[in-house]
Amino acid sequence: xxxxxLTERQMEVLRYRRQGLTQQQIADIIATSKANVCTIEKSxxxxxxxxxxxxxFLYTLDSTHLCSIKSGTDLFDVPAIIFSEAEKLNIKxxxxxxxxxxxxxxxxxxxxxxxxLSENVEVYLTTDGDIYFS
Amino acid sequence: xxxxxLTERQMEVLRYRRQGLTQQQIADIIATSKANVCTIEKSxxxxxxxxxxxxxFLYTLDSTHLCSIKSGTDLFDVPAIIFSEAEKLNIKxxxxxxxxxxxxxxxxxxxxxxxxLSENVEVYLTTDGDIYFS
DNA sequence: GATAAGTTAAAGAAAAGTGTTTAAATTGTC
DNA sequence: GACAATTTAAACACTTTTCTTTAACTTATC
Numbered sequence: 001x002x003x004x005x006l007t008e009r010q011m012e013v014l015r016y017r018r019q020g021l022t023q024q025q026i027a028d029i030i031a032t033s034k035a036n037v038c039t040i041e042k043s044x045x046x047x048x049x050x051x052x053x054x055x056x057f058l059y060t061l062d063s064t065h066l067c068s069i070k071s072g073t074d075l076f077d078v079p080a081i082i083f084s085e086a087e088k089l090n091i092k093x094x095x096x097x098x099x100x101x102x103x104x105x106x107x108x109x110x111x112x113x114x115x116x117l118s119e120n121v122e123v124y125l126t127t128d129g130d131i132y133f134s
Numbered sequence: 135x136x137x138x139x140l141t142e143r144q145m146e147v148l149r150y151r152r153q154g155l156t157q158q159q160i161a162d163i164i165a166t167s168k169a170n171v172c173t174i175e176k177s178x179x180x181x182x183x184x185x186x187x188x189x190x191f192l193y194t195l196d197s198t199h200l201c202s203i204k205s206g207t208d209l210f211d212v213p214a215i216i217f218s219e220a221e222k223l224n225i226k227x228x229x230x231x232x233x234x235x236x237x238x239x240x241x242x243x244x245x246x247x248x249x250x251l252s253e254n255v256e257v258y259l260t261t262d263g264d265i266y267f268s
Numbered sequence: 269g270a271t272a273a274g275t276t277a278a279a280g281a282a283a284a285g286t287g288t289t290t291a292a293a294t295t296g297t298c
Numbered sequence: 299g300a301c302a303a304t305t306t307a308a309a310c311a312c313t314t315t316t317c318t319t320t321a322a323c324t325t326a327t328c
Contacts, residue, residue: 050139056138
């Protein structure tokens with residue numbers, strides 16, 4: 001049983017990067033070229049992108065795409081949009097306004113600044129009223 | 135640029151599975167053996183597990199290691215340990231006792247038996263008080 | 269415009285993942 | 299117990315990914 005998608009090398013580079021080191025500095029530490037650090041970092045980011053996309057597929061597997069919420073939308077306006085869309089499908093969302101906001105905050109911790117969404121968010125709905133964000 | 139981790143074959147099997155078909159039925163449809171359907175489905179699940187683990191790593195990247203909880207610890211003792219460690223760093227954990235236990239149960243479903251942890255758990259804390267386990 | 273930081277491309281060797289078959293073993297259900 | 303459903307293991311061909319080097323190219327920053 002292997003663990004995540006990222007190789008040891010990739011995690012190593014991401015950790016150093018997070019600490020603010022330049023690719024050249026990392027290259028010196030792990031004894032390789034800066035070009036190599038660049039490609040390792042790049043493939044790490046690609047793997048992260050693929051991991052996200054994989055989980056997105058899972059959500060779409062047992063839910064239907066409900067709507068898109070555009071970047072810039074006020075966090076507090078999101079529940080009304082979702083309730084309205086779900087009503088069209090005659091499905092009762094199993095969250096109230098407050099827990100819906102909490103749910104969004106929990107599952108997309110980096111998608112908002114202050115009260116405003118910083119990127120588009122896709123909303124999925126299962127037949128039993130569960131909501132997923134991506 | 136490829137998309138997710140799952141191959142066409144793997145998504146195909148997962149979709150049929152979601153519709154309630156048996157492995158034998160799927161084997162007939164996609165013209166292969168049921169054993170093969172089984173391994174394809176299994177590697178799909180493995181890929182999904184790895185995708186989750188990859189994103190978990192991301193969380194640990196921008197958080198600091200708070201403490202280790204030793205195997206055998208009573209589940210109900212965990213929150214007090216975490217609150218105490220977070221206090222040392224002057225960070226207020228954004229979960230209360232109960233939701234912290236639920237959070238642990240959700241993110242490490244196989245790490246405990248009855249009320250006792252079955253393996254060591256690493257605890258990570260972000261600057262805004264979010265908690266992650268691995 | 270010079271220096272540092274980052275990116276890109278080509279090429280090769282090693283490692284890892286996929287789909288497949290066949291055959292045997294397990295599990296669940298009536 | 300019998301039967302269907304599922305799982306496991308070993309083996310093989312094939313494809314993809316990873317890490318690496320070298321050399322050239324782009325972008326900021328001073």
